[in-house]
Amino acid sequence: MQPPPYDAAIQQQPSKPPRGKYESLSPTPASMKQEIKLINNAAERRKYEDLADLFSIIKATEHLEIAFARDAISEDDYTAACSKLISQFKSTEAAVLAAKTVADARAFMTEYHMDCPRAVERLLRLGVPSTVLNPxxxxxxxxxxxxxxxxxxxxxxxxxxxxxxxxxxxxxxxxxxxxxxxxxxxxxxxxxxxxxxxxxxxxxxxxxxxxxxxxxxxxxxxxxxxxxxxxxxxxxxxxxx
Missing domain, CATH: 1.20.120.1130 (Vps28 C-terminal domain)
Structure with missing residues (x-):
């Protein structure tokens, strides 16, 4: 019986895995297993929650003003929603100012790149729904x-x-x-x-x-x-x- 050709013999040999592919990884250092805490205490949690609330109120007011300008919401629904947002804005702004988290609402909007001109007009300048001034x-x-x-x-x-x-x-x-x-x-x-x-x-x-x-x-x-x-x-x- 003749031995197989050289090329065929090479193909029949089991392939070896690349070096290191199946080797066990070295143990992870203990320092890399430590849990990273984004919030260390209740005060920090409250601070970030207040900032998140302020951000969402400003954004919601901007979208509400756009919807009202496009006649996508009735005057009664707009007035109720806008009055509620204005009230929430005042209480939330007072909380972040008291905690000295931000200098003021305008500085907050600048820091977080918030382009919300309608919300600025409604919340920071006038403080009343559009239907109060233009019913x-x-x-x-x-x-x-x-x-x-x-x-x-x-x-x-x-x-x-x-x-x-x-x-x-x-x-x-x-x-x-x-x-x-x-x-x-x-x-x-x-x-x-x-x-x-x-x-x-x-x-x-x-x-x-x-x-x-x-x-x-x-x-x-x-x-x-x-x-x-x-x-x-x-x-x-x-x-x-």
């Missing part, structure tokens, strides 16, 4: 009811200032009520002075924290502006007769 033309209620509500809101706000209510979280809701009611009164001129002054005050108060209070000088000016707005509103009503 629909008619909400289905009579003009007499709207006028009566506006007068009531003016009186309530002026009485509050006279009773030495100075905190932002006391004054801002009252001014928001007046602004909302004024915008719903049909025929009121867009350049109505009372609306302009109220919007300026809302911007001023929104730049402050809820626990902050206006000074006595500011309170005196606010009362003066409210009284002027109330008188101007009455003068406009008389001009309709």
């Amino acid at each position: 629909s033309v008619d909400d289905g209620r009579g003009d007499a009811i709207k006028v009566a509500e506006t007068v009531q809101y003016f009186i309530t706000a002026m009485d509050g200032v006279r009773l030495e209510q100075r905190a932002v979280d006391e004054l801002q809701p009252m001014l928001t009520d007046i602004m909302t009611s004024l915008r719903r009164v049909q025929g009121l001129p867009a350049e109505f002075l009372g609306s302009k002054k109220l919007e300026e005050w809302l911007v001023t108060l929104n730049a402050m924290r809820a626990m902050d209070a206006i000074t006595e000088e500011q309170a005196r000016q606010l009362l003066f502006d409210l009284d002027q707005g109330y008188s101007s509103f009455h003068a406009w009503l008389k001009s309709l007769d």
Whole structure:
């Protein structure tokens, strides 16, 4: 019997595995087996949770404003959602500022490259839903009811200032009520002075924290502006007769 050719004999030989392929790995050093902790204590966990909440609130507000601008959400649903986000933003911002985690909301947005111009306008500058400043033309209620509500809101706000209510979280809701009611009164001129002054005050108060209070000088000016707005509103009503 003739031996197989040389090439065939080579092919019949079992192939050897590459060196080191099946060799056992060297033991992993103990230092590499240590668990890496992203959070070391409850305070750090709370800090990162607050930052995550702030990030999500800003992003959610941006998307909500876009949806409202595209008429993808009703005014009532938008107003409810926006008011809730504004309230959540204020409480969360207060928490991160108190913990000195960030300098302010604008610095936070810059640090994390957040391009959210609509959220900046709504949360940082105005602090009220768009429907407060620009409501629909008619909400289905009579003009007499709207006028009566506006007068009531003016009186309530002026009485509050006279009773030495100075905190932002006391004054801002009252001014928001007046602004909302004024915008719903049909025929009121867009350049109505009372609306302009109220919007300026809302911007001023929104730049402050809820626990902050206006000074006595500011309170005196606010009362003066409210009284002027109330008188101007009455003068406009008389001009309709």
